[in-house]
Amino acid sequence: MDKHDKISPAVIRRLPKYYRYLGELTKTGINKTSSRELSDMTGFSASQIRQDLNNFGGFGQQGFGYDVENLRNEIAKILGLDNKYKLIIIGAGNIGQAIANYTGFYEADYEVVALFDKNPKLIGMSIRNAIIKDVDDLENFLKEDKIDIAVVCTPKSVSQQVAEQLVQCGIRAIWNFAPKDLKMPDNVHVENVHLNESLFSLTYYYNQMNKESK
Amino acid sequence: MDKHDKISPAVIRRLPKYYRYLGELTKTGINKTSSRELSDMTGFSASQIRQDLNNFGGFGQQGFGYDVENLRNEIAKILGLDNKYKLIIIGAGNIGQAIANYTGFYEADYEVVALFDKNPKLIGMSIRNAIIKDVDDLENFLKEDKIDIAVVCTPKSVSQQVAEQLVQCGIRAIWNFAPKDLKMPDNVHVENVHLNESLFSLTYYYNQMNKESK
DNA sequence: TAAAGATTGTTAAAATAAAAGCAGGAGGCT
């Protein structure tokens, strides 16, 4: 059953997309689908979708397809979306506040418990039930509250130091928005959102298109 | 020379990272580097780095390595960072405003010219020299101003429609923050920043680690 | 000036990921 440790990252990155499209099907009242149909929606090949899902078990039925709700629940279980997660955000600047205000992931059970900053003007403010606290209180806070995921939205100059502090306090999952690669021990998982790199890639393809059309 | 069209997306996604680390070297006054050293910094293998760079030409010197500034400039040219780009942001909510305020990409020549929203409370406000305009004026605006990149920060329910409008007005590069895949013609490039998917992946790995350590 | 050491550019091999193909079983139709 647990061959999970061998699953390729590419597969894991596709699962949320399947999950999202299955949610859309549910909303429109469709309760049956197929790898073919999912292929049309997601753009991945039907073969790849079947193979991805089969890494975790046979969720479909030959000759019939997949039960939408069942498959969605299975993927939720695989990703762990059937649990609740407590988040804190370090750095209550633009990005940090935007994440705290972001309603997109409130569909799943993610709760932003608190934000931390060192700017006195921000400390004490609250965003959607989460208070901005002094970053000096971070360690004490983490001693008392069990936090699952820390979101790093600090300037890059302090991101490494902040991350190390988080890890020392027992944090093992970091969602990193600082444009810097965090050097972390193996038992900590870092998911990067490097906006720069994303924009630079886009810039490349934009220019490629312009070259081609000339 | 122009085998560019064959370059794998994986290579393109690594270039911004090289660019960033080369920038850090420049700041610390180091003017010579090697694939070995870049490997230590980036975590990519030295062999891969050499191969990536050689897709675009031989920027190094045998027995010596790479000139930091020269290599950085070459990568800038490849990505197109030696040009200026004008951006508009559609949707001046949390994410839209955060992007407008984001100073990270002002290092390169990206200028947010305007934001668009339909919320009357937001229209007229300005963020770092960029005014929030009525989204109804979008088409007229695009007739007069030459915009390179449009950033879609709207709710997902209207993102497709907005994107189509943008494309009709000549936009060919979209940076999409809406949690939805935009169906676009081939001559439009969409770069997605799907925060949900990123967080869900992180959640998976977080749970994997917890399973393993038990 | 010649030899040693270093590091690229490039080719070959290995590993990984994606696509194609197909047997088997399920549902639907007549």
Place this chain on the structure above:
DNA sequence: AGCCTCCTGCTTTTATTTTAACAATCTTTA
């Protein structure tokens, strides 16, 4: 009921990506 069609799960093949290997050649040093 029995045949036909469909679609999964799995195996095999193909394509892509990464790693390894090495000849060429540049710099440095004695």
